[in-house]
Amino acid sequence: MQHSATATPLTHLQRLESEAIHIMREVAAEAENPVMLYSVGKDSAVMLHVAKKAFFPSPPPFPLLHVDTTWKFQEMYRMREKAAKDAGMELLIHQNPEAKERGINPFDHGAVHTDMWKTQGLKQALDHYGFDAAFGGARRDEEKSRAKERIFSFRSANHRWDPKNQRPELWKLYNTQKAKGESIRVFPLSNWTELDIWQYIHLENIDIVPLYFSAPRPTVERDGMLLMVDDERFRFEEGEEPVERSIRFRTLGCYPLTGAVESEATTLPQIIQEMLLTTTSERQGRAIDHDQAASMEKKKQEGYF
Amino acid sequence: MTHSENIDSETIYKTDTLIAEDIDAYLEAHQHKTMLRFITCGSVDDGKSTLIGRLLYDSKMIFEDQLATLEADSKKVGTQGQDIDFALLVDGLAAEREQGITIDVAYRFFATEKRKFIVADTPGHEQYTRNMVTGASTADLAIILIDARQGILTQTRRHSYLAHLIGIKHLVVAVNKMDLVDYDQAVYDQIIADYAAFAEEIGIEAFTPIPISGLAGDNITSKSTHTPWYDGPALVEHLENVEVMATANQAKPLRMTVQWVNRPNLDFRGFSGQIASGTVRSGDEVRVLPSGKTSTVKRIVTMDGDLEEAVAGQSVTLTLAEEIDCSRGDVIAAADAPPQVADQFESTIVWMDEAELLPGRSYWMKIGTQFVSVTIQSPKYQVNVNNMEQLAAKTLELNGIGVAEIATDRPIIFEPYEDNRDLGGFILIDKISNATVAAGMLHFCLRRSQNVHWQDVDIDRAAHALQKRQEPRVVWFTGLSGSGKSTIANMVEKRLHALGKHSFLLDGDNVRHGLNKDLGFTDADRVENIRRIGEVAKLMADAGLIVLTAFISPFRAERQLVRSMLPEDEFIEIFVDTPLAVAEERDVKGLYKKARAGELKNFTGIDSDYETPENAEMRIDTTKMSPEEAAEIIVDKIVGSWSYTI
Numbered sequence A: 001m002q003h004s005a006t007a008t009p010l011t012h013l014q015r016l017e018s019e020a021i022h023i024m025r026e027v028a029a030e031a032e033n034p035v036m037l038y039s040v041g042k043d044s045a046v047m048l049h050v051a052k053k054a055f056f057p058s059p060p061p062f063p064l065l066h067v068d069t070t071w072k073f074q075e076m077y078r079m080r081e082k083a084a085k086d087a088g089m090e091l092l093i094h095q096n097p098e099a100k101e102r103g104i105n106p107f108d109h110g111a112v113h114t115d116m117w118k119t120q121g122l123k124q125a126l127d128h129y130g131f132d133a134a135f136g137g138a139r140r141d142e143e144k145s146r147a148k149e150r151i152f153s154f155r156s157a158n159h160r161w162d163p164k165n166q167r168p169e170l171w172k173l174y175n176t177q178k179a180k181g182e183s184i185r186v187f188p189l190s191n192w193t194e195l196d197i198w199q200y201i202h203l204e205n206i207d208i209v210p211l212y213f214s215a216p217r218p219t220v221e222r223d224g225m226l227l228m229v230d231d232e233r234f235r236f237e238e239g240e241e242p243v244e245r246s247i248r249f250r251t252l253g254c255y256p257l258t259g260a261v262e263s264e265a266t267t268l269p270q271i272i273q274e275m276l277l278t279t280t281s282e283r284q285g286r287a288i289d290h291d292q293a294a295s296m297e298k299k300k301q302e303g304y305f
Numbered sequence B: 001m002t003h004s005e006n007i008d009s010e011t012i013y014k015t016d017t018l019i020a021e022d023i024d025a026y027l028e029a030h031q032h033k034t035m036l037r038f039i040t041c042g043s044v045d046d047g048k049s050t051l052i053g054r055l056l057y058d059s060k061m062i063f064e065d066q067l068a069t070l071e072a073d074s075k076k077v078g079t080q081g082q083d084i085d086f087a088l089l090v091d092g093l094a095a096e097r098e099q100g101i102t103i104d105v106a107y108r109f110f111a112t113e114k115r116k117f118i119v120a121d122t123p124g125h126e127q128y129t130r131n132m133v134t135g136a137s138t139a140d141l142a143i144i145l146i147d148a149r150q151g152i153l154t155q156t157r158r159h160s161y162l163a164h165l166i167g168i169k170h171l172v173v174a175v176n177k178m179d180l181v182d183y184d185q186a187v188y189d190q191i192i193a194d195y196a197a198f199a200e201e202i203g204i205e206a207f208t209p210i211p212i213s214g215l216a217g218d219n220i221t222s223k224s225t226h227t228p229w230y231d232g233p234a235l236v237e238h239l240e241n242v243e244v245m246a247t248a249n250q251a252k253p254l255r256m257t258v259q260w261v262n263r264p265n266l267d268f269r270g271f272s273g274q275i276a277s278g279t280v281r282s283g284d285e286v287r288v289l290p291s292g293k294t295s296t297v298k299r300i301v302t303m304d305g306d307l308e309e310a311v312a313g314q315s316v317t318l319t320l321a322e323e324i325d326c327s328r329g330d331v332i333a334a335a336d337a338p339p340q341v342a343d344q345f346e347s348t349i350v351w352m353d354e355a356e357l358l359p360g361r362s363y364w365m366k367i368g369t370q371f372v373s374v375t376i377q378s379p380k381y382q383v384n385v386n387n388m389e390q391l392a393a394k395t396l397e398l399n400g401i402g403v404a405e406i407a408t409d410r411p412i413i414f415e416p417y418e419d420n421r422d423l424g425g426f427i428l429i430d431k432i433s434n435a436t437v438a439a440g441m442l443h444f445c446l447r448r449s450q451n452v453h454w455q456d457v458d459i460d461r462a463a464h465a466l467q468k469r470q471e472p473r474v475v476w477f478t479g480l481s482g483s484g485k486s487t488i489a490n491m492v493e494k495r496l497h498a499l500g501k502h503s504f505l506l507d508g509d510n511v512r513h514g515l516n517k518d519l520g521f522t523d524a525d526r527v528e529n530i531r532r533i534g535e536v537a538k539l540m541a542d543a544g545l546i547v548l549t550a551f552i553s554p555f556r557a558e559r560q561l562v563r564s565m566l567p568e569d570e571f572i573e574i575f576v577d578t579p580l581a582v583a584e585e586r587d588v589k590g591l592y593k594k595a596r597a598g599e600l601k602n603f604t605g606i607d608s609d610y611e612t613p614e615n616a617e618m619r620i621d622t623t624k625m626s627p628e629e630a631a632e633i634i635v636d637k638i639v640g641s642w643s644y645t646i
Helices: A012-030 A042-055 A074-087 A097-101 A111-129 A144-148 A194-204 A268-277 A295-302 B016-021 B023-030 B048-058 B064-077 B094-099 B126-136 B154-165 B185-202 B235-241 B245-251 B461-467 B485-498 B508-512 B523-542 B556-565 B580-586 B591-596 B627-640
Strands: A034-037 A064-068 A091-095 A133-135 A152-155 A183-186 A215-222 A225-228 A243-248 B034-041 B106-111 B115-121 B141-147 B170-176 B208-211 B255-257 B260-265 B268-277 B279-281 B285-289 B293-301 B309-311 B315-320 B331-334 B340-351 B362-367 B370-376 B381-383 B401-414 B425-429 B436-445 B473-478 B503-507 B546-550 B571-577 B618-621
Touching: A012 A042, A012 A133, A012 A183, A012 A194, A012 B034, A012 B260, A012 B268, A012 B315, A034 A042, A034 A111, A042 A074, A042 A194, A064 A074, A064 A111, A074 A091, A091 A097, A091 A111, A097 A111, A144 B106, A194 A268, A194 B023, A225 A243, A268 B016, A268 B023, B016 B023, B034 B048, B034 B126, B034 B154, B034 B235, B048 B106, B048 B115, B048 B141, B115 B126, B115 B235, B126 B154, B126 B340, B141 B154, B154 B170, B154 B185, B170 B185, B170 B235, B185 B208, B208 B235, B245 B268, B279 B293, B285 B315, B362 B401, B362 B436, B401 B436, B461 B523, B473 B485, B473 B523, B473 B556, B473 B627, B485 B503, B485 B546, B485 B627, B503 B508, B503 B523, B508 B523, B523 B546, B523 B556, B556 B571, B571 B627, B618 B627
Parallel strands: A034 A064, A034 A133, A064 A091, A133 A183, B034 B115, B034 B141, B141 B170, B170 B208, B473 B546, B473 B571, B503 B546, B571 B618
Antiparallel strands: A152 A183, A215 A225, A215 A243, B106 B115, B255 B268, B255 B331, B260 B268, B268 B315, B279 B309, B285 B293, B285 B331, B293 B315, B340 B401, B340 B436, B362 B370, B362 B425, B370 B401, B381 B401, B425 B436
């Protein structure tokens, strides 16, 4: 964003951007083998954009890693290739071979799907490439246990997170020292809110997956969630027929697990408008959080990003 | 349920109409919001979580589904009966929820028309000084909550002291639960008068008092009709208007710590960092520290195009007109007002680890983007955070706060913490566990001569010793001939060597054959012998060495003479106590035999006295202890007598 040339206070978005840049540069300077986890969603888009700014005119000095479940929306796959190319960064794609072999899918396997493709897949990829620091786009406002997570979050050699044993994080001094085998997850967007993300995308003209904008799409309503029939693998239950609805997504994941909202918002201001007037929180569209109040904390301890 | 009664909050948070009718105007307005970070401090029952929950709730940061979860949780584990327990909104981790207390730092977000706020929520429990200092380190402002029914408690003093210690300029004293004292002005006035007296005592220059009720919503988002006698601002109004630190820092001289050198190709060399203070324009003359070389700013490079000017808080990349050395850890500063460079400091240290501070141990220090090895002296004193008393201390334990001298292994660029948090605040990292064990604040360097323009370092005895990471000692072994002095001294030296310590052993072999070969064994010669050895030992101690001497040195006076040449504590007298009969029986060199035969005159123990030490630092009974055991406890003694250990 253009910084004002007068000595007026920085805006909150300027400060958030500046903080994220500072964090990324610290990692680039101190980690041996960093990587940016790229999930193709709007937070990843912002994170990637900030990374480009942090190292301009150099390309960001680390690759992008997509831990793929093979069940993302088709439009996400298209965006993934384009974004990496535009940034001049290497794109690494990892699909858990065991999950692939066993045909793990969201229709038959429920929670096992997320665990094997995402949690285990991520661990495999980090181990395989020997990454010692991985950027993630998680924000503290997403969920209660995230609010207490540090910006630099340590993982044991087994990728476990210990909420009782976090390093104190003072000023902007990040301790990146670690033993062999340990790694750091780094969340440069920790202090951003959903509104900040959208405002920044708007201000900076950041390219995002079209699924965030409303369009007529084939849908099925199931268990109170609107699912999109994104490809031929979609399994219809008895009596289900795809219905065309004007929908968009507030968050993107595996298409059979991601709920859409009915919407007419086709521009960013309209999306922001809807977001501000809406009364349900962002993660409600994700099936993963619903199990129990502390479910995300559990998943994180096990190594879920 | 009280939250629905208070609808005047709409005046501050009322955005729905604009959002619905003109989203573009809304976005335009909200792009210009500033940001304030603050911390809330209070003990468990002061209503802290309730206040934060209220701020989130009033700013519509709580969605309906979250509210539904909240209502369900309130009934299950809440402390407000059937009413919504706002505190549950901000208590995150499962274990904490069960305990009903917050045990870590959590960050919350809300926004009003003017500002975005980041709230650091930290616990009020005594053992969690660490968390509060952590949360306060990034805060512009602190809200000190006081329960109107309780008045100023120990915790209030503690929180205020910590907020002041960490340099928070804006303090709000929020007297909470005014609804429970019938909004009585007299109660409020008394608390504020008490607080003002306390604040003055600990050096807090100004604070903003506000009577509130987090639960009922009084004076939170708008002035309450219940407190007509109060003419100050409502809490949120105050939060919206306080000047943030980053803005205030723009007026100071330029400092930018270099994080990363940007070299995409041979033609571009940029220095990336976040500006800590001041303003930079292209064409400005800057000085790069620690080299002290000057150059001119050529460009301020960003992806959105070059900037004419950048200010404190911005992350930028600078290119310089002249090619000069500059790398991570260096500081680019205003040419005419650079920060200082030094290697010894007085600092305040907040200890944050279960394992206590080990004075003398080497830790990593991260300050700005500089990463150096440091040692810390025993604290001058520790502060009791409950009453600010200064206590004597040899170390600091978890949550201990003390003032200590700190030495870095190479000069660092710094500014006093009160002038610049980025160049005065540091963390300490354990070299083995990699844990962040402490946070600290540099106050001043111990030798002003360390300014970058005068790299005129006085190589005194302290400098010699510091370079060797040790304290000089003269370890004086005394005892009869054949008592085992040399054997033990040799073993001690081997152990010290293995520990990486620098030592030297003076004994009959290397002294009598050279320096003192003109001396015999008369009493006068014996005295001169010891005097010379004492002088040599002293010079070696000045050079920073641990000197071991193994001489009979039979007379108290000479041992005392050498002792008096050295600073207190540097002379360690070790009496190697072997009874004459035992030594004579060993008679390794056959000297006793000769003496008994009259072939040697003035032999100690036979025809010359040995004056047993009366105040030796250590007595080694060789009839009860092997030389190995003796060496071990002596090394412990040497190292343990330092104001720091290994």
